[in-house]
Amino acid sequence: xxxxxxxxxxxxxxxxxxxxxxxxxxxxxxxxxxxxxxxxxxxxxxxxxxxxxxxxxxxxxxxxxxxxxxxxxxxxxxxxxxxxxxxxxxxxxxxxxxxxxxxxxxxxxxxxxxxxxxxxxxxxxxxxxxxxxxxxxxxxxxxxxxxxxxxxxxxxxxxxxxxxxxxxxxxxxxxxxxxxxxxxxxxxxxxxxxxxxxxxxxxxxxxxxxxxxxxxxxxxxxxxxxxxxxxxxxxxxxxxxxxxxxxxxxxxxxxxxxxxxxxxxxxxxxxxxxxxxxxxxxxxxxxxxxxxxxxxxxxxxxxxxxxxxxxxxxxxxxxxxxxxxxxxxxxxxxxxxxxxxxxxxxxxxxxxxxxxxxxxxxxxxxxxxxxxxxxxxxxxxxxxxxxxxxxxxxxxxx
Amino acid sequence: xxxxxxxxxxxxxxxxxxxxxxxxxxxxxxxxxxxxxxxxxxxxxxxxxxxxxxxxxxxxxxxxxxxxxxxxxxxxxxxxxxxxxxxxxxxxxxxxxxxxxxxxxxxxxxxxxxxxxxxxxxxxxxxxxxxxxxxxxxxxxxxxxxxxxxxxxxxxxxxxxxxxxxxxxxxxxxxxxxxxxxxxxxxxxxxxxxxxxxxxxxxxxxxxxxxxxxxxxxxxxxxxxxxxxxxxxxxxxxxxxxxxxxxxxxxxxxxxxxxxxxxxxxxxxxxxxxxxxxxxxxxxxx
Numbered sequence: 110x111x112x113x114x115x116x117x118x119x120x121x122x123x124x125x126x127x128x129x130x131x132x133x134x135x136x137x138x139x140x141x142x143x144x145x146x147x148x149x150x151x152x153x154x155x156x157x158x159x160x161x162x163x164x165x166x167x168x169x170x171x172x173x174x175x176x177x178x179x180x181x182x183x184x185x186x187x188x189x190x191x192x193x194x195x196x197x198x199x200x201x202x203x204x205x206x207x208x209x210x211x212x213x214x215x216x217x218x219x220x221x222x223x224x225x226x227x228x229x230x231x232x233x234x235x236x237x238x239x240x241x242x243x244x245x246x247x248x249x250x251x252x253x254x255x256x257x258x259x260x261x262x263x264x265x266x267x268x269x270x271x272x273x274x275x276x277x278x279x280x281x282x283x284x285x286x287x288x289x290x291x292x293x294x295x296x297x298x299x300x301x302x303x304x305x306x307x308x309x310x311x312x313x314x315x316x317x318x319x320x321x322x323x324x325x326x327x328x329x330x331x332x333x334x335x336x337x338x339x340x341x342x343x344x345x346x347x348x349x350x351x352x353x354x355x356x357x358x359x360x361x362x363x364x365x366x367x368x369x370x371x372x373x374x375x376x377x378x379x380x381x382x383x384x385x386x387x388x389x390x391x392x393x394x395x396x397x398x399x400x401x402x403x404x405x406x407x408x409x410x411x412x413x414x415x416x417x418x419x420x421x422x423x424x425x426x427x428x429x430x431x432x433x434x435x436x437x438x439x440x441x442x443x444x445x446x447x448x449x450x451x452x453x454x455x456x457x458x459x460x461x462x463x464x465x466x467x468x469x470x471x472x473x474x475x476x477x478x479x480x481x482x483x484x485x486x487x488x489x490x491x492x493x494x495x496x497x498x499x500x501x502x503x504x505x506x507x
Numbered sequence: 508x509x510x511x512x513x514x515x516x517x518x519x520x521x522x523x524x525x526x527x528x529x530x531x532x533x534x535x536x537x538x539x540x541x542x543x544x545x546x547x548x549x550x551x552x553x554x555x556x557x558x559x560x561x562x563x564x565x566x567x568x569x570x571x572x573x574x575x576x577x578x579x580x581x582x583x584x585x586x587x588x589x590x591x592x593x594x595x596x597x598x599x600x601x602x603x604x605x606x607x608x609x610x611x612x613x614x615x616x617x618x619x620x621x622x623x624x625x626x627x628x629x630x631x632x633x634x635x636x637x638x639x640x641x642x643x644x645x646x647x648x649x650x651x652x653x654x655x656x657x658x659x660x661x662x663x664x665x666x667x668x669x670x671x672x673x674x675x676x677x678x679x680x681x682x683x684x685x686x687x688x689x690x691x692x693x694x695x696x697x698x699x700x701x702x703x704x705x706x707x708x709x710x711x712x713x714x715x716x717x718x719x720x721x722x723x724x725x726x727x728x729x730x731x732x733x734x735x736x737x738x739x740x741x742x743x744x745x746x747x748x749x750x751x752x753x754x755x756x757x758x759x760x761x762x763x764x765x766x767x768x769x770x771x772x773x774x775x776x777x778x779x780x781x782x783x784x785x786x787x788x789x790x791x792x793x
Contacts, residue, residue: 131782157593178778183592183771188618192585195578195615199558199589202576203597207589225579352574352590353597355553359520359569361577370523371569371577 132180133318140313142280142306143168143210146236147176148313149284150208152321155234156182157207159196161189161215164248165304166238169210190215194222198231202360204351206288210236213255214245216262223297224263227386229360230295230339230347232326234287237299238307241493250493251304253416253467259299260445266383268390270397271299271445273415277311283442289324290397294389295346301444303467305417305495333357339382340367345389390446398448401440402455404430408437410505411459413452413476415441417495418465424498425505436505444472452479463488463505465496518542518552523569531717531725533684533710534564534631540687541602541629542571544694556590556599558583560607562638564631567602581612584619587626595768598625598698605632606644609665613645620674620703624767627697627704632667632749633712641715648751652719669744671705672760678704679744679760683732684711686756693758702766709754720751 133152140148147169150158158173160166174184183200187193193209200207211219216237226233239255241247259271270290272283284300291298329336329348338358341347350356363371364379372378390397404426405411414422419440429436439455441448452475456462462480464473465488473487488504490496513519519542528534545552552573559568561580568575574597578586587599601608608616608630619626635653636642643653643660646667650659671679678700680693690708697704711717711728722728732754739747740757747755 157589159589178775179782181775181779183775185588185592187585187588188614191582192588192615192618195582195585196589196592198578199576199586200593201589203556203590203594205593207593221579222582225582229576352556353553353594357553357572357574359523359575359577361569362579363577368522370520371566 133321134315135317136315138313138315139310140277141168142277142302142309143238144172145277145280145313146210146284146300146302146307147172148315149281150234150288151176151180152281152315152318153206153285153288154323155206155208155288156180157185157197157200157205158182158209159185159187159193159200159207160209160211161187161193163212163215165240165307166210166212166236168307169236169238190218191221194219194226194235197233198222198226198229201231201233202352206232206292208234208236210238212238212240212248213242216255216258220258220262223269224265224267225362226297227263227267227269228362230349230386231297232291232295232349233297234284234291235297235299236284237301239301239303241491247493249304251417251467251495253303253418253471256301256444256468257471259301266387268387269297269299269445270294270390271301271443273441273444274300274302274306275416275419275440276306277309277313280306281313281315285321285323289322292324292326293346294393295326295349296390301416303416329356337367338369339365341385341389345385345392394446394448395450397443398446398451399442400448400451401442403438403440405437405439405455405458407435408458409435409460411437411439411455411462412501412505413439413441413462413464413472414466415444415472418467421496421498422465422501425501428498429502429505434506436502441472447475447479449479452476453481456480456483459483461486461505463501465490465501465504467491467495515539515542515546518545518572519570520572526570527566528563529714531711531713531728532563533633533708533712534567536684536687537564537602537629537631537690537708537710538567538570540691541694544691544698547691548695548698550698554596554598556587556597558587558590558599558601560603560612562604562607562636564602564604565607581607581610582615583607584612584615584626584628588619588622588624591624591626591768592771595625595772598627600627600629600698602629603631605630605634605646605667606636609667609670610645617670617674620671620676620705622767623675623677623702623764625701625703627700627706629694629697629706629708630667631710632707633710633716635712635716637712637715641719646749648749651716651751653716654719664749666744666747666749667707668705668747668759672744675703675764676705676760677702677762677764680705680758681707681709681747681756683709683736683754683756685729685732686736696761701769702764709749
């Protein structure tokens with residue numbers, strides 16, 4: 110597999126090249142998933158990382174600590190994940206694209222300020238390289254047990270975006286996409302990967318800087334005297350001033366009106382704010398949610414998978430097709446917002462849906478919700494082993 | 508006739524006034540002296556970011572006409588560290604309570620002080636959780652009555668000035684809400700100090716702490732502060748006690764130490780200079 114590809118860690122010097130920049134290491138490499146994620150963040154313009162060491166996400170922090178100073182960015186090792194998430198929000202309000210990376214136990218601690226990021230509409234990216242829980246669980250073992258936590262982890266009603274990479278290449282691509290989405294919708298965006306993808310070594314192609322589509326948050330177009338920090342445009346997203354530009358605005362985790370002032374008694378203001386925070390994602394769900402379909406046109410059985418499990422499911426589908434079985438794969442690239450419409454359409458065409466997951470059955474509930482009366486079967490897997498293609502195929506046919 | 512304006516009006520977000528604080532509360536005194544300090548320093552308020560946590564004094568970030576952020580409970584300092592790390596030209600000032608900064612946020616306090624990051628912390632210490640109705644906290648004196656220490660507090664309180672000094676703060680002072688001028692001078696020094704600076708202000712809380720500890724009358728509360736306060740600047744902070752019968756006030760630390768955002772910039776520049784020297788300024792070996 111590796112061939113002659115250089116490892117990203119030991120990239121040879123490339124002197125005098127044209128358009129070669131330190132932030133986008135254009136080229137083809139043999140890379141670790143976690144490292145590809147860090148390089149994706151840098152290519153997306155991330156210049157601040159605050160984190161706390163945790164297996165199996167530590168390589169992201171280590172790589173960022175080495176690379177951020179090279180591009181003029183800041184790596185901060187905080188005292189815990191509560192602080193990491195708070196610092197990420199601070200840096201984002203100071204105008205810098207910011208991220209953190211963690212695993213389940215740290216993700217739990219971050220939920221407090223993920224709620225603050227949702228409430229104060231802070232663009233930021235959180236990577237969760239999932240390991241086996243609950244609690245300390247099995248730190249070095251893989252899982253997909255935090256996918257519901259990504260949606261429901263902090264208290265109150267809010268919406269987030271969560272992406273699920275299946276390969277090292279996608280660790281790069283979807284991290285870039287995560288930054289873009291967070292800037293457009295002003296909300297926390299999660300890269301929900303798992304230990305297998307995080308610790309996978311495979312081919313990574315980093316595009317030229319000009320081929321990376323990058324998006325920045327909307328800046329205020331009006332003078333400070335007229336600026337209302339939480340007045341949303343038609344797209345339900347407010348323009349975002351940053352600290353130090355003279356806008357002198359106030360942001361709070363309390364329910365607030367367009368001016369940013371607390372509204373702790375008004376039921377109307379609370380409903381208006383919470384509905385907008387949810388609707389800016391819900392109303393764009395079809396635009397945000399991405400899936401990949403394989404052999405779905407004539408499929409009788411559909412496997413719905415995501416992350417590393419989708420790779421095994423793809424092998425199962427290929428194996429099934431070789432045997433003449435009408436089986437297809439729907440891979441969820443976006444977990445949240447859940448691609449309701451696509452799943453509804455696929456469910457209407459097939460006899461059965463199988464949902465293999467490295468948890469005790471989480472996203473299968475969403476599939477059931479969208480599948481109407483179609484038969485939906487969960488194929489849970491706990492412990493450090495990916496479903497084998499044969500296992501998936503056998504259950505698909507049973 | 509034009510309306511008479513308070514001379515500090517332009518430093519406040521007038522739409523947020525009146526404030527929520529009780530009559531006789533020391534938090535308003537802190538707000539007033541903070542604004543007077545800015546005024547006397549002629550500080551460029553566009554450079555200032557006021558950050559607060561949760562609690563009565565947590566509302567202060569809404570009242571100052573600066574860039575300001577009201578964080579979750581205890582996380583104001585961690586937020587401020589993120590701001591300062593990426594925008595060294597800005598000055599975050601964290602104004603919060605004793606429970607917010609030293610119970611739920613205690614870990615962030617000691618680590619921000621350890622890093623010596625250029626943030627000023629002003630702590631309103633009223634010995635209890637006022638906003639939630641007067642529960643005991645990390646600064647409640649021994650034997651004091653609160654809604655969760657009905658039989659008298661049995662926990663040893665923190666000495667905040669000592670904690671700040673031991674954690675690495677380069678400027679530490681303690682005053683009470685009756686020491687208005689000295690408090691203002693210390694706030695001015697703290698804001699101008701490069702590094703982690705800490706000003707503790709012992710505040711009256713007539714409605715919650717006060718009424719359960721024979722200090723319900725605001726005037727009596729202030730008289731008590733005057734009676735028990737003794738100025739002992741630059742004594743060892745461990746001896747700067749806060750007890751119902753003796754509150755040692757003064758400046759306790761004023762020293763110099765390399766500051767975090769400076770060190771960060773210096774370190775980054777060194778990394779980049781080495782890359783340039785090695786001809787790797789464009790694409791670079793990892």
